[in-house]
Amino acid sequence: MNHIKFSWKECAGHALFLAVFLGSWEFACSRGWLDPTFFGRPSAIAHFLYEGFVSKPKLWLDLGYTMLGTLTSFVLGSVLAVLLGLTFVAFPRFERAADPYLTLFNAMPRIALVPLFLLWFGLGLGSKIAVGTSLAFFIVLANTVAGIRGVSGDLLTLTRSLGASPLQLFTQVTLPSAVPVIASGLRLALVYSMLGVIGAELIAAEHGLGQTLAYMQSTFNMNGVMGLLLVLALLGMLLTLAMSRVERALLKWQ
């Protein structure tokens, strides 16, 4: 999806579309056809974002908290998942034993666990990271195991016939062939880390975009809600884009 490059003609098309969309939204509000209390108003949303990020920049702090929670969850969940995935492949009987419990835990709606996590890890970043990590972990775990299992038997046979040690087999064949599958898991895990963190922030937090969003909602500040939703969407898109860049640089052989 992220390989699309827009020509200037297409860019102009998108600009025109957005201008018409925002313009008619604004116009409808000014004529009273749309109630800005329920839908917000483009000019007011822009003003909210300008204030929050430029003139009285207090949203940066929230953005920072959300990002910190997201990235920590992502790294923590991914590292744990890759390590456990490798252990599973090395000890299949351990995997068999652990599988039902993991399936059970993964089936739990994570958002329903937030109250518990709040109790255990506090209102701060800890509970957010717990939710984000628990989401990222299972995605990466499944992909790690699948990636390693998918290694070509022929490549292993050839490499063993060349006298490779088990460590060489792993670093030269198994790991590189699993990387594409793990990488697509990581891309998904990054977005899910963010979803987990924001979900938890919505329920209760000290800082964070989710927490601010919840506050705007409860005070009926629709411009704030719309503005923050836009920021969150852009953030998610940016993360995916960045991840795809890394993936492509890493996997140029594909």
Next chain:
Amino acid sequence: MAAISIKNLTIRFGPRVLAVEDFSLDINEGDFVSIVGPSGCGKTTVLNQLTGLLPPQEGSISILGEAPREGNADLAYMLARDCLLPWRTTLTNACYGMQMRGVPRADAEAQARQLLAQVGLAGFEDSYPKALSHGMRQRCALARTFALRSPILLMDEPFGALDAQTKLALEDLLLQLWQAQRRTVIFITHDLAEAVALSDRVIVMSARPGRIVADVPIPLQRPRSIRELQKNHQYHEIYTHVWEQLERGIQLSGDAGQPAR
């Protein structure tokens, strides 16, 4: 002394399946020997026994006087599919075998570049396998195999997956490489024409349980060229002769399996 000596090899898979029965074969140093037989006759299994990747079986095997062992540097193994590492370039793929065997990087690269030029892949050193045709990939695998200084080459249907034209070109290439530096080759194939054209000896196996039903010397002159052999009467006579042996082997074991060509 024979380069490879197999005595009374019998291979079983589990208590019920007898894959290969009483297989004895001596191969002289520098000989090109093909093993043909219907699919499932155990040709590849015999080859895998030599690599030491499978547990030892009944009978004895000696490779340059030693028992088979995993990672034996006297052997270079080439598989049916190209078996290139997709994340390596042509050059680093050609270096792969040498790298695993501890050849210093600079030496390995020089050797690989030279062989890649010989197999007609000069200019493709930095391409990844996905950008190469099947024939080119198998050329790269040939370079990787010959880059190893192993005196014995084990080739398991290396051209089995190629189209007819490409196959002829690669058979010729293999002959050139082999004629330049004679190594002992065991070449597994189900293609009789290929076996006759390339080999000094063709071993014909029966369907399962695989037994040797014929051991036919191929007295065609060397150096050979695949293209010229097509017009050679002697080649066609030998081909017919080996074909009859193969058919008899199949009938003896009462199997309906048909070899190609």
